[in-house]
Amino acid sequence: MLSDKVRTQAYRNALELNPRLLRGARVLDVGCGTGILSMFAARAGAAAVVGIDGSPQIARFARANVAANGLAAGAGGPIAIVASKVEKLAELPLPPQAQGTPQQQQRHNHTARHLQPGGAAQRGEAPAQQQAVSVPAKAPPEQQVDVLVSEWMGYALLFESMLGSVLYARDRWLRPGGAVLPDVARLYVAAGGEGATGLEFWHDVYGFRQACMEDVRDSLASDALRTALLRYVPARHVISEPASLHSFDLATMSADEQDFTAPFRLAANGSGKRECVGVVAVVAGACMRSRGRSGQQAGPQTCHAVVVWFDTLFSERFCAEHQVTLSTSPLSGTQTHWGHTVLLLKQPVLLAPADAAAAAAGGGAQRAAVALAGQLGMERSRQTHRRLNIVLRYAPQYVDGSAGQEEMVRYSISVA
Structure with missing residues (x-):
């Protein structure tokens, strides 16, 4: 991810250019890898960040990176790294929750109106065959986070089979009205x-x-x-x-x-x-209009x-101050590792x-x-x-x- 500037800068801009969303927030980074998204969230002002990775070796690398930048929770920083599958995690290593700030309450009021009581999304009943996957019980309020971020995409968007873990983390750990980044694919x-x-x-x-x-x-x-x-x-x-x-x-x-x-x-x-009139890719914070080849x-x-x-979108729903679209389009003029x-x-x-x-x-x-x-x-x-x-x-x-x-x-x- 680090060498793919298109995607890394898109995540950096979504996290660091939306201070009303991140400042004072509790953040969960699913599939944290080297910890770069967790560190972006910390730099954006998050009060607490938990990075989860299923590989113990990768989690060790992330802890070392976080510590090298003075951000480790054990040294007074906001970031804790956990080696675990998100589905097997019993609890998040979060500090005691302080009284919500006015910014956090405003953020909650803005997003909660899109959800039903208890955090269930407003959508029609799914067909019977779509009820096979059980929804995990919501964690207690002191274990819930304000923002869930993950770079889960694979080839053809879905190949990595990681989206299911992100949705599990959303249902288990994200508070009602909390933000999912990105929120549209x-x-x-x-x-x-x-x-x-x-x-x-x-x-x-x-x-x-x-x-x-x-x-x-x-x-x-x-x-x-x-x-x-x-x-x-x-x-x-x-x-x-x-x-x-x-x-x-x-x-x-x-x-x-x-x-x-x-x-x-x-x-x-x-x-x-x-x-491609009207197809606009906002990549790494820059607006780029896709153009055809003349002649x-x-x-x-x-x-x-x-x-x-x-494309994945960090839309106005959660990123009210600065929206970002991470585009892998062949018409965008840029390459990503997904091809x-x-x-x-x-x-x-x-x-x-x-x-x-x-x-x-x-x-x-x-x-x-x-x-x-x-x-x-x-x-x-x-x-x-x-x-x-x-x-x-x-x-x-x-x-x-x-x-x-x-x-x-x-x-x-x-x-x-």
Whole structure:
């Protein structure tokens, strides 16, 4: 995390540029790693910070870092580090709770109106099949925190399988009306050209074409139809406008809502440019407007894959003074360690704007679709902890309203 400036600076700004939220607060850092978020919270004025990490070795590193900066609770500082799974933690090493400050009471009044009595989120009844995960009992008031922060995201947002622990910590340790940072996560998809897959490299290897190179490509493509590709996709290889796939509200969602299936429609870019008007990424406190690459030809382009990425938001709900969006979009012009998740199609699909598709059809050329539409689902593996299963269903849509054959591919992301 430390070397990924986009994400580290996003968390730093969310914590340090919202003093009304952090000053005097009790903070829980789930999956604290080296302790950097805990130290940001302390520098922002938190009265007490508990960092939890499931690895005893990593927790030792965090304690050493905290102590080196004079922030350890044992030496009069605000930070205590605990080596434990959050689900197995009996109590938090918090100091006795002082009388709430006016700032803390104001913070509570601002956020509590979004919640029902007792801290239950205002949302409709979940379907019966979503009641499998039990909600932990709320800790007593003296064991509750004001702010829960975590950098839990993985490839395709959900791969790390850590979100469930964050939701457990929210239900167990966060006071009613407390803040979750970040509080919103959004998944996006777009059509990708062959360059998005990285497989085009094998067509021409440093100027050489050899039969074995194509065999290598075919083998890699076969693997990519089972295991999602994880790589950075430059903006020039995104050949459609992005589409919003799914959104998670971390302050209110249940643990079972991590599994989902959502529809998408990726329309061929009508201008030949990806201007992405209105898509703004606020990264590390700076406002950046995503821009397309000029000079592209309007007309048919071949879609080889669906590209998946995410944004996480520190929204106005809790970060009233300074909102931050941590974007991993290929259109943002910045790279993060997550890169992008690339889902290879069984066969490429020719995409073109409606006018170009109609002209191509009239001229007897290969039939071009105006959009790629379907459903994308993500589900945690019930057998393997760190495994994410992805199901993609898709079909081309044509200018006359008809649809091509639907295909389905099952991918996974897992630890080798």
